[in-house]
Amino acid sequence: MTRSSDPVVIVGAGPAGLSAAYHLPHDDYIVLEAGAEPGGLCRSHEFGGAVFDVGGHAFFTRHPEVRELIGRLCPVELFEQPRSAWVYSHGTYVRYPFQSHLHGLPTDVVRECLVGLLTVVRDKGLPPTSLADWIERTFGDGIRRHFLEPYNTKLWAHPLREITPAWTGQRIVTPDIDAIVAGALEPRHNDDYVNARVTYPADGGFSTLYQGFVKHVGERLRCGVHIDRIDLDTRTAHSSDGEDFPFSRLVSTMPLDLLVERVNGLPAGSADAARRLRHNSLHLVNLAVDAEGVTKRQRVYVADPEVPFHKLVLNSNSSPALRARPRFGIQAEVSFSPLKHVEIDGLAERVVAAVAGMGLVDPGAVRETEVCTVPYAYPVHTSDTTADREYLLGTLLEAGIVCAGRFGEWLYINSDDAVLRGKKAAEEVCA
Ligand SMILES: Cc1cc2nc3c(=O)[nH]c(=O)nc-3n(C[C@H](O)[C@H](O)[C@H](O)COP(=O)(O)OP(=O)(O)OC[C@H]3O[C@@H](n4cnc5c(N)ncnc54)[C@H](O)[C@@H]3O)c2cc1C
Incomplete structure (x- = not known):
């Protein structure tokens, strides 16, 4: 039963939900x-x-439409700069991505990476079956062993044999073999990748980018309302503190697996499909340190399994305004999942020790630390994911629920794509 007199209810005020409302x-x-x-x-x-985001955020997009929209709505100027991203490996720093910048690593490591290229079998025979397989075939044994496998194992917190490589083309820089060899022979800067230039609000944190949407939505936004049940018969969303929200159509940006748990009356296969969806989580260890003398790097990636984090975000280098603050924000991203436990006790101390060991900061300069946990960080794409998400999104759409966004649709997307997915949801609601 659709009552056209009831409003459209949008669950979630991230970029996808805000964009759905805006459109x-x-x-x-x-x-x-x-x-x-x-x-x-x-x-x-x-x-x-210092200012911290939920993991390292910077804005870049392949969609001119989103660039124009964000530029128009963001209440402050946007600050653009080249991305200063580095890899800390074998006790030294080389530029990101590792595979394009082997020069400067110990000679035996460079040799093993280059010899490994001899076994590379790109675009030949059957498509790779897993991320592990794709890495081996695309870069060979040396680059796999010295960076891409240990790094991705830390990041995804899942066995790489269980992850499909469908998404890698957009996300893992894949230089041709000639460029890898050139990057091993001489110090060069290969910035031929999509986010080599990044944008950040000139004032405030990354959240400022989406303030224009929030302003547009105005009083139609209610925070602190947690939807824990959706009744399809009465077409009502119920909040955990007992409020009812009748809807004509519903746009959900909450994680798809949680949504399925909360909607009554879905077909029997839905719960199983939702249970098969995989994701990882993050502990973010935030360090507020004395700003003087801190590196100008923006990101440092670390594959070493002994170092607790896979990525360091030096967020105060995202804009001159953040850099001018007396305290500098360093954030360590530490992935975990049911398959990879991370002990939270002592984590901040282990991070400080590792950051000091990398020569980035003196432990005495660390003034305050906190650990924030992000339960849903990255959707993990397994061999079941495509079929399960298509089945669930189709089933929910038939029931009048349009899903949008990173975990709403279980897609490894950034906020620019979440904006587009929100726009598409608004169009579907009106169709
Ligand atoms: C570590 C990390 C780094 C990233 N780096 C970048 C980057 O550099 N650039 C970039 O553009 N993007 C980046 N992203 C991705 C970006 O953050 C997401 O793509 C984007 O926020 C997704 O928007 P969304 O609206 O789909 O989902 P979300 O931002 O997750 O918003 C969903 C909202 O729904 C709410 N919600 C959930 N359940 C309920 C419920 N039951 N009731 C009511 N509300 C509910 C949540 O509280 C949340 O506010 C990064 C993400 C991570 C984790």
């Missing part, structure tokens, strides 16, 4: 957000005098 051609909607503030994974907060 609806009418005002008859409400956005319900469980958190205390909007932004989703694009929130920011201040701690110890």
